[in-house]
Ligand SMILES: Nc1ncnc2c1ncn2[C@@H]1O[C@H](COP(=O)(O)OP(=O)(O)O)[C@@H](O)[C@H]1O
Ligand SMILES: O=C(O)C1=C[C@@H](OP(=O)(O)O)[C@@H](O)[C@H](O)C1
């Protein structure tokens with residue numbers, strides 16, 4: 192019933208790293224956003240558009256609690272905002288949880304997100320300059336919550352395999 196939880200800012204690699212970690216460890220991987228999409232039968236963009244961010248945060252909290260309640264071992268990739276709402280950050284400290292903050296610099300996040308923003312409603316309509324400024328401020332605001340994770344792994348300049356290796360060392 193152990194949960195390995197990956198958290199961090201949009202684009203830090205939660206979904207990518209969780210998937211690769213799952214292949215190596217054979218522990219099933221659940222992406223919180225995907226679970227929300229499947230349950231709502233809508234994409235994250237559609238949920239934001241049709242019901243707004245506050246409603247998304249409610250679905251996100253409910254799904255996070257649901258995943259934590261399941262009796263299966265799993266690797267859970269959170270959404271970038273998950274720890275920052277509904278006191279979700281307090282759930283990162285539980286004994287049955289190993290929470291890991293994938294820490295990325297503003298430059299790393301900007302370089303990844305500039306080509307990957309269309310499915311991320313918070314940044315989808317920003318130009319390059321707006322996005323850099325937004326990431327810098329938003330990351331600063333959110334770091335308080337991310338720092339509630341039990342472990343921290345820096346992802347800057349690391350290949351996927353290297354980050355996975357760092358996580359395996361934490362889990363050993
Ligand atoms: N070293 C790396 N580690 C993780 N992701 C990387 C790396 N290099 C490039 N990427 C890319 O960055 C993006 C990370 O996005 P994603 O895994 O969805 O992050 P998150 O779920 O944290 O938003 C993906 O497009 C991935 O292919
Ligand atoms: O940072 C955020 O508030 C969000 C991050 C997204 O997940 P990723 O971090 O996987 O992109 C997704 O949950 C939604 O677009 C909101």
Ligand SMILES: [Mg+2]
Pocket residue numbers: 205206222224268269270
């Ligand atoms: Mg993701």
